[in-house]
Amino acid sequence: MIDTSMGRYSYCGYHCTLIRCRIGRFCSIADNVSIGLASHPMEWVSTSPAFYHGRDSIPKDLASLDYDPAPAETVIGNDVWIGAGAFIRPGVTVGNGAVVGMGSVVTRDVAPYTIVAGNPARVIRTRFPEALCRRLEASCWWEHDPAFLKAHSDLMDRPEEFLRVLEENT
Structure with a gap:
C-alpha cells in the first residue's frame, strides 16, 4: 500500500x-x-519511462522530459x-x-x-431494488457507533428491518 x-x-x-x-x-x-497503478504517457511517441525523468528501474540516459506517472x-x-x-x-x-x-x-x-x-x-x-439502495446509501450506516452496529448485527441479513431500526434511532 x-x-x-x-x-x-x-x-x-x-x-x-x-x-x-x-x-x-x-x-x-x-x-x-x-x-x-501508475500510467504511461500514451500521447507521446514512446510510452517507455526511458524518455522521462523520475524514479524507475531503467537507465535514464535518454530522459529529457518530465512526466508524472503518479x-x-x-x-x-x-x-x-x-x-x-x-x-x-x-x-x-x-x-x-x-x-x-x-x-x-x-x-x-x-x-x-x-x-x-x-x-x-x-x-x-x-x-437491491432501487428504493432500498437509495435508503441504504442515505443511511450512512457505516458511520454509526460500533456499539449500535453490534447491538443490531442480527439484522444484517434483513436490510429493511435493519434500516427501520436505524431510522427509529436517529
Missing part, C-alpha cells in the same frame, strides 16, 4: 497493490487485487466487496455498497450498490 488509507473494519487479502487509494469502512478486498486518487466507498484478481484504474470511484466481480477490469466509476463484472467491467445488476 502506497499513499493509501483504509477505513475501520476494512481488510485486504494477499498480494494486493494499492496506490493512492482512499478506502472506506467495512470493505472486503480479496487476494491479488490491483488498484491505482496515478490519480482512486476512491473506494464503504461496504465495497472487490473480488480476487480485480484491477481498478486510477481515478475511478467505486460507490458505497458496490461489488466488483473477481477478475474484473474497472475502467469507469461504479454507482453505489451496483454489481459489476467482466473486462471491461459492466453492470450486472444492483444489489
